[in-house]
Amino acid sequence: MTAQSTRRQFLQSTAAAGVLSAGAAAAHAHVQADAETDDFDEFSYFSRYYPSYGGPEDSDTYMGKLVPGLRPTGLPPVPVIQPDIPRMAWTWEDGMKVFRLFVEPVRRELYPGRWIDLYGVNGSVPGEFIEVTLGDTTRMVLHNHLADPITLHWHGAELPVDLDGVPGVTTRPILPGETFVYTWRWKTAGTFFYHAHIALPEIMGLAGYIIVQPRVAWDPPVDRDFLLLTQSFALLPANTVANNYRRHETTDTRFFPWNWQTINGRVGPYTTPLVCKLGERIRVRIVNYTPLAPRSFRFNGYPYWITGNEGAHEPFSSWKLRGSTKVGIAQSWDWEFIANNPGDWLMHDEIMQHKLNHSQPPMGPRSRAGDDISRYKANLEDRPPAHLNDDLYDRPGYPRNLYQINWTPEQLAKLNAKRELRGIRPNWYMGVDGCSTMIRVLPDDLYDLVMNSDEPVAPGFVSEEIVRRRPLYERMYLEELAAARNKAQSSR
Numbered sequence: 001m002t003a004q005s006t007r008r009q010f011l012q013s014t015a016a017a018g019v020l021s022a023g024a025a026a027a028h029a030h031v032q033a034d035a036e037t038d039d040f041d042e043f044s045y046f047s048r049y050y051p052s053y054g055g056p057e058d059s060d061t062y063m064g065k066l067v068p069g070l071r072p073t074g075l076p077p078v079p080v081i082q083p084d085i086p087r088m089a090w091t092w093e094d095g096m097k098v099f100r101l102f103v104e105p106v107r108r109e110l111y112p113g114r115w116i117d118l119y120g121v122n123g124s125v126p127g128e129f130i131e132v133t134l135g136d137t138t139r140m141v142l143h144n145h146l147a148d149p150i151t152l153h154w155h156g157a158e159l160p161v162d163l164d165g166v167p168g169v170t171t172r173p174i175l176p177g178e179t180f181v182y183t184w185r186w187k188t189a190g191t192f193f194y195h196a197h198i199a200l201p202e203i204m205g206l207a208g209y210i211i212v213q214p215r216v217a218w219d220p221p222v223d224r225d226f227l228l229l230t231q232s233f234a235l236l237p238a239n240t241v242a243n244n245y246r247r248h249e250t251t252d253t254r255f256f257p258w259n260w261q262t263i264n265g266r267v268g269p270y271t272t273p274l275v276c277k278l279g280e281r282i283r284v285r286i287v288n289y290t291p292l293a294p295r296s297f298r299f300n301g302y303p304y305w306i307t308g309n310e311g312a313h314e315p316f317s318s319w320k321l322r323g324s325t326k327v328g329i330a331q332s333w334d335w336e337f338i339a340n341n342p343g344d345w346l347m348h349d350e351i352m353q354h355k356l357n358h359s360q361p362p363m364g365p366r367s368r369a370g371d372d373i374s375r376y377k378a379n380l381e382d383r384p385p386a387h388l389n390d391d392l393y394d395r396p397g398y399p400r401n402l403y404q405i406n407w408t409p410e411q412l413a414k415l416n417a418k419r420e421l422r423g424i425r426p427n428w429y430m431g432v433d434g435c436s437t438m439i440r441v442l443p444d445d446l447y448d449l450v451m452n453s454d455e456p457v458a459p460g461f462v463s464e465e466i467v468r469r470r471p472l473y474e475r476m477y478l479e480e481l482a483a484a485r486n487k488a489q490s491s492r
Helices: 003-013 017-035 199-203 409-415 444-452 461-468 470-491
Strands: 090-093 096-111 114-121 130-133 137-144 152-155 179-185 190-196 207-213 224-233 260-263 274-277 281-288 295-299 304-309 320-322 325-327 331-338 343-349 436-442
Touching (some): 190 199, 190 281, 190 304, 190 331, 224 274, 274 281, 274 444, 343 461, 436 444
Parallel strands (some): 274 436
Antiparallel strands (some): 090 096, 096 114, 137 179, 152 190, 190 207, 224 260, 304 320, 304 331
């Protein structure tokens, strides 16, 4: 019987939360009593099902560093998952994988009802992602359906110089209506990406992922491998075309900065959560392809190991444990962690300006207490009447309910339509804004309910069930500790 099936039986046969809480207290007392009689240290133990330390710091299990996933070693890698972005199809021709990239104008829905006109590949922004295996020979057939010249640069790839895609330096630009073929063999596994190397198409969003998989999965093997590509766009009010003249971020309110922050071509809360099972080892690959701004990313609830970048997968000795990471422009980072803390967790950019959608210069007064505000209170004949609460209006900052968008029923229906959101709290979208998404870590049965079942799930049921089970998880963890202590004692 596997560990997963044993845990499932335990979950199914366990009593209510109050009984579990008492059982957990008894188990905890037992562990504490044992600790007084031997040198077993609970902080040296790492559990894949409960937040735990796994020290000392130079051990393989420290914060889950080299703890494998649930898949055996020696297998091929799991296919990568890029929410909201299709995988690029390929054909087998002349002993190589052939990919066709149609570069063209694309309309992208940033969130329900808000569209933007950009440049993409095969109808997608970011472009469809490419997945190959180390040693593959690929033929990339580029069809330019833009009204502008284009070149593509293969960021991080080791290839012949005439395929590098720098106009004038290594190749001539590919003119509108032309086709160009790039052919080479992949000799490095890792996280890479392609992007235009002419300024206008770059600003218009022309970029996409390339994942080169090893033939055998890296150790420790992961169970899920997610891709996130972040971009920024500038949109003036009542416009749908990205403003390519907005070439610097600024705090000067006379200007409009890069005011839409996307993950895989969506903005929070329209981004699709990353859903995984409790106990799995997770890899998240992040590319920052913004014009000027770094990103400062974190997952709430989880520290993680940085295991690779756009150069290649890194050796164990250079892995770094982080709680948040600054991802520079045109950089990628690979994160890995054991998903041992169940719940719905926010992943977001910590830079304040990037937590907003459609940020604009203020159109009205920004008052301070004590200022004369009478000039703002006039009711003009050609304007709707102003109804101001003097007590609130006189306060610095003047409350404007910016934490909550007035979503229409149609928008809310579209936001909540994704399978990945089944059973989440009803007002989840209040906390997912700008450059943000979520990771949902679900026990096996709740994962199956959300992702594999068509059974109706009430809003909030899954999120609340995880909280209700907390005493159960604590008891199971303490029983693991007791078993680990007994094993350590018997081996001496």
